[in-house]
Amino acid sequence: MNDSRFATRSELIGILVLAVFLVVILPLCLDVFRLNLVAKYLTYAFVALGLVICWGYGGILSLGQGVFFGLGGYCMAMFLKLEASSVENTKIQSTPGIPDFMDWNQITALPFFWKPFHSLTFTILAVILVPGIFALIIGAAMFKRRVGGTYFAIITQAVAAILTILIVGQQGYTGGINGMTDLRTLKGWDIRPDHAKVVLYFFEVGLLFACICIAQLVRHSKLGRILVAMRDQEDRVRFSGYSVANFKIFAFCIAAIFAAIGGAMFALNVGFMSPSFVGIVPSIEMVIYTAVGGRLSILGAVYGTLLVNFAKTSLSESFPELWLFGLGGLFIAVVLAFPNGLAGIWGDYVQPRIGKLMGTRKPKAGWTDNSVADGAPAE
Amino acid sequence: MSDEANKGLLSPLRRKLLMGMAAVPAVTMLPRASFAQAPATSAVNTTGLAVTDTEVTVGILHSATGTMAISETGSIEAEKLAIEQINAAGGVLGRKIKFIQEDGASDWPTFAEKAKKLLVNDKVAAIMGCWTSASRKAVLPVMEQYNGMLYYPTFYEGLEQSKNVIYTGQEATQQILAGLNWIAKEKGAKSFFFIGSDYIWPRTSNKIARKHVENVLKGKVVGEEYYALGSTQFNSVINKIKLTKPDVIFTDVVGGSNVAFYKQLKAAGIDLSKQPLLTISVTEDEIDGIGGENIAGAYACMKYFQSLDNPNNKAFVPAFKKAWGEKTVIGDVTQAAYLGPWLWKLTVEKAGSFDVDKIAAASPGVEFKGAPEGYVRIHENHHLWSKTRVGRAKLDGQFELIYETADLVEPDPFPKGYQ
Numbered sequence: 001m002n003d004s005r006f007a008t009r010s011e012l013i014g015i016l017v018l019a020v021f022l023v024v025i026l027p028l029c030l031d032v033f034r035l036n037l038v039a040k041y042l043t044y045a046f047v048a049l050g051l052v053i054c055w056g057y058g059g060i061l062s063l064g065q066g067v068f069f070g071l072g073g074y075c076m077a078m079f080l081k082l083e084a085s086s087v088e089n090t091k092i093q094s095t096p097g098i099p100d101f102m103d104w105n106q107i108t109a110l111p112f113f114w115k116p117f118h119s120l121t122f123t124i125l126a127v128i129l130v131p132g133i134f135a136l137i138i139g140a141a142m143f144k145r146r147v148g149g150t151y152f153a154i155i156t157q158a159v160a161a162i163l164t165i166l167i168v169g170q171q172g173y174t175g176g177i178n179g180m181t182d183l184r185t186l187k188g189w190d191i192r193p194d195h196a197k198v199v200l201y202f203f204e205v206g207l208l209f210a211c212i213c214i215a216q217l218v219r220h221s222k223l224g225r226i227l228v229a230m231r232d233q234e235d236r237v238r239f240s241g242y243s244v245a246n247f248k249i250f251a252f253c254i255a256a257i258f259a260a261i262g263g264a265m266f267a268l269n270v271g272f273m274s275p276s277f278v279g280i281v282p283s284i285e286m287v288i289y290t291a292v293g294g295r296l297s298i299l300g301a302v303y304g305t306l307l308v309n310f311a312k313t314s315l316s317e318s319f320p321e322l323w324l325f326g327l328g329g330l331f332i333a334v335v336l337a338f339p340n341g342l343a344g345i346w347g348d349y350v351q352p353r354i355g356k357l358m359g360t361r362k363p364k365a366g367w368t369d370n371s372v373a374d375g376a377p378a379e
Numbered sequence: 380m381s382d383e384a385n386k387g388l389l390s391p392l393r394r395k396l397l398m399g400m401a402a403v404p405a406v407t408m409l410p411r412a413s414f415a416q417a418p419a420t421s422a423v424n425t426t427g428l429a430v431t432d433t434e435v436t437v438g439i440l441h442s443a444t445g446t447m448a449i450s451e452t453g454s455i456e457a458e459k460l461a462i463e464q465i466n467a468a469g470g471v472l473g474r475k476i477k478f479i480q481e482d483g484a485s486d487w488p489t490f491a492e493k494a495k496k497l498l499v500n501d502k503v504a505a506i507m508g509c510w511t512s513a514s515r516k517a518v519l520p521v522m523e524q525y526n527g528m529l530y531y532p533t534f535y536e537g538l539e540q541s542k543n544v545i546y547t548g549q550e551a552t553q554q555i556l557a558g559l560n561w562i563a564k565e566k567g568a569k570s571f572f573f574i575g576s577d578y579i580w581p582r583t584s585n586k587i588a589r590k591h592v593e594n595v596l597k598g599k600v601v602g603e604e605y606y607a608l609g610s611t612q613f614n615s616v617i618n619k620i621k622l623t624k625p626d627v628i629f630t631d632v633v634g635g636s637n638v639a640f641y642k643q644l645k646a647a648g649i650d651l652s653k654q655p656l657l658t659i660s661v662t663e664d665e666i667d668g669i670g671g672e673n674i675a676g677a678y679a680c681m682k683y684f685q686s687l688d689n690p691n692n693k694a695f696v697p698a699f700k701k702a703w704g705e706k707t708v709i710g711d712v713t714q715a716a717y718l719g720p721w722l723w724k725l726t727v728e729k730a731g732s733f734d735v736d737k738i739a740a741a742s743p744g745v746e747f748k749g750a751p752e753g754y755v756r757i758h759e760n761h762h763l764w765s766k767t768r769v770g771r772a773k774l775d776g777q778f779e780l781i782y783e784t785a786d787l788v789e790p791d792p793f794p795k796g797y798q
Contacts (some may be wrong), residue, residue, distance in 0.1 A: 031499075033495060033496065033499040039614075092793065094798050101579070104583060105582065106586070168577070168607065169577065169607065170606070176579060177513050177578050178513040178517075178578070179513070179517075181516045181517055181519070181520065192520070192524050193524075270491065270492075272487075272488055277488075316489075317496070319480035320443050321443045321482070324444050375417060
């Protein structure tokens with residue numbers, strides 16, 4: 001089997017099926033409100049995708065992905081908020097032309113670090129670079145000192161807590177606990193009406209597939225195999241002459257950038273950004289999406305995110321007072337019964353049967369990715 | 380005929396009483412009577428809301444889970460009680476109110492999502508909901524985009540006014556100014572120390588209070604400190620209070636932090652029966668957690684206390700306890716939440732329609748005489764005219780009414796000279 005290919009045949013089929021599901025089936029079956037909800041769920045799928053690379057392949061468990069989701073989201077929200085705070089929209093304030101929360105906090109001029117966010121180009125660069133560089137700094141500081149495993153997870157949690165406190169505390173500059181609300185237009189294009197939501201949905205699905213392709217490329221490259229080797233036997237890789245830290249930093253940065261793209265799409269889709277996506281709890285939730293989908297499966301991450309969020313919405317709509325228990329029970333059941341998540345169920349139960357029906361004898365291919373996990377690094 | 384009419388005019392009070400008593404049995408007949416006369420759905424609902432010939436659907440949107448659940452549960456209960464009572468009295472335009480409850484889960488974006496679901500999917504005619512400013516700020520764009528009607532119960536910071544929201548709580552000036560005037564006059568207070576939780580409502584409230592103290596009362600603010608939501612360490616600020624010896628401690632600390640704050644204040648030897656403290660954030664609900672013995676003697680500035688002595692409240696408190704248990708307490712916001720469904724019903728009947736645009740237009744001037752706080756009227760700016768009251772906390776967790784403004788206080792969400 002040639003591992004350097006972009007994708008195996010069954011993976012290609014999996015990607016196609018997902019594409020049909022997201023591009024054709026969902027838009028046809030759902031009304032705009034539900035489609036917009038799916039768009040919101042999919043923003044988390046970017047994070048889950050990053051976690052598959054960083055945690056599933058690289059073995060680096062980050063419990064602070066909310067930080068990068070938040071940074072990306074806030075960068076985008078700052079741009080949108082500035083556009084929504086034109087002088088005529090904010091006539092009623094003591095200082096027109098600045099975001100409303102600054103006015104409430106007695107700030108009379110736009111802070112210097114807000115000014116570049118008048119430019120969309122700068123914003124798009126910032127969405128990618130700010131979280132990327134931040135991840136690079138954290139990663140370099142940690143991995144170069146060989147901090148890993150549990151300690152790394154704890155530190156990422158601390159970073160998430162710190163960033164939340166920072167955002168809530170500096171409310172004059174960040175909107176505090178309220179977050180940035182009432183985002184309206186993107187370069188004059190109203191992002192709130194239904195048709196805009198549909199356009200944003202398809203744009204987001206396109207971006208998601210771009211990210212899936214990058215993840216596939218990483219996975220099937222030599223880099224991906226080194227990541228897996230590192231996860232399973234870090235010392236051996238180090239003794240073979242590889243700089244383990246650099247590979248880890250790379251995986252962590254990719255995960256951070258994916259999360260940030262998700263965050264930016266979230267701000268666009270929901271018209272809202274708040275510190276409640278940055279903290280410890282949402283960060284852990286994002287890990288759960290990946291765990292439910294199967295942490296070794298790129299496509300599983302997308303399905304896992306959709307399933308968990310769908311369950312969250314429908315349970316809370318049906319049982320407003322009890323839904324959290326139901327959701328908790330669901331997680332425990334999935335983790336206990338199916339440690340490899342949805343992808344595990346697919347690989348262990350569904351695919352062998354399909355295989356039997358089709359007459360092929362390759363039970364462990366497809367989107368479970370055991371081919372890479374089991375295989376030794378091909379050097 | 381004319382003789383009778385003249386007699387009636389001679390004693391208008393007696394006549395009103397008689398009329399009221401005569402109306403009592405009629406109430407039980409109302410449902411049937413009004414079903415028969417209910418106006419056609421096509422006439423009262425031109426925008427496709429969830430209104431049928433016998434039912435109208437509204438939404439209840441609060442946090443039933445998460446950190447805010449403890450505060451918002453009272454509002455949910457009050458709104459359900461009001462809906463039940465309205466239904467028992469014949470509903471709205473002959474239609475029973477059905478409600479769909481959604482959980483905001485103490486998470487602001489979830490509030491926005493659920494509000495959208497209620498408006499777009501369920502087509503509810505109105506939403507009773509939100510509690511924190513953050514949740515309202517999240518929901519507001521949704522209400523404006525999909526043209527919904529929100530009845531928002533919490534006292535809040537002002538600086539907002541929307542066609543799509545009726546604010547049944549007090550905005551900041553309504554809550555604060557009369558209380559400060561009273562304490563300045565009564566206690567001769569000249570120096571104030573402000574302590575608040577660090578978010579928009581305490582910051583805005585303290586800004587207004589500071590301007591009032593400095594410009595109107597000619598007093599001095601000797602300290603202003605903020606603590607992150609959920610903080611439990613207040614020792615340093617308590618030391619500062621001891622050093623500066625303010626005439627009045629003015630607090631807007633919210634939520635669980637209150638418990639730590641008042642306990643530490645007591646432990647530090649500050650006796651609230653000698654050191655005046657005025658809070659705008661502690662209601663009967665919070666005292667439940669703080670403990671009456673830790674806060675007894677403090678003054679609270681609200682528009683409603685459970686102990687209010689008026690006929691409306693004497694009917695409301697037992698009804699509430701009957702519905703939700705003897706031990707429940709009723710705070711300011713719970714009462715304001717109770718006003719929501721009633722004000723909506725009265726407005727719908729005034730407008731003769733469920734259409735949001737007509738309700739928004741008909742709202743100013745709507746008065747509710749059955750309010751437990753006494754009497755309220757909706758102002759042009761969609762806030763309520765209501766009285767400001769000062770109560771003193773007692774050991775049993777209730778407030779004793781000390782002072783109330785003679786007249787209703789005008790709501791002024793964008794106060795001139797206070798920004």
